[in-house]
Amino acid sequence: MPYSSISAVLNNADMASVTASINSIKAVISFAVNLTPDERRTLSRLGDSRLAFVTKVMDYAQNNANLIPSYSSLTEANKDFALEARLRIVEELVNSLRELVDDTRLAVGHEVYDFSLAFYANAQEAAKRNVPGTDAIVNDLKQAFEGQGGSATPADNA
Numbered sequence: 001m002p003y004s005s006i007s008a009v010l011n012n013a014d015m016a017s018v019t020a021s022i023n024s025i026k027a028v029i030s031f032a033v034n035l036t037p038d039e040r041r042t043l044s045r046l047g048d049s050r051l052a053f054v055t056k057v058m059d060y061a062q063n064n065a066n067l068i069p070s071y072s073s074l075t076e077a078n079k080d081f082a083l084e085a086r087l088r089i090v091e092e093l094v095n096s097l098r099e100l101v102d103d104t105r106l107a108v109g110h111e112v113y114d115f116s117l118a119f120y121a122n123a124q125e126a127a128k129r130n131v132p133g134t135d136a137i138v139n140d141l142k143q144a145f146e147g148q149g150g151s152a153t154p155a156d157n158a
Helices: 012-028 037-042 048-063 074-128 134-145
Strands: none
Touching (some): 074 134
């Protein structure tokens, strides 16, 4: 669906519901780990090509127990294999939600920034016409554009 102007409210009850839902998900996956950057670098990633390999190994291991190293557990490997598959689905769902949140936040941020630029331009015009109180507003707001080169007008810095 194409983007159009958003007019919505996320009230306190909605925020509480979102927060509770996210906390509920975290509680369900309480076994989740938080890796350090070094740990992330050293662990093997299970991409599509490796997943095909692992799937074949798991199939072979079911019928060839004599090839399983004595220090390994097929039961634990099966649990890890199933958990990885489920977490892959969770990751896809979370990524989809994150994309929606990111896109919506970008869109409403753009809308409020566009409003702000229009307000600032109008305040500048009012200050040029000596409308009382507008100089203080313009002087305060123009600080956001200082150091960006050129004049401190929204059109130049948008």
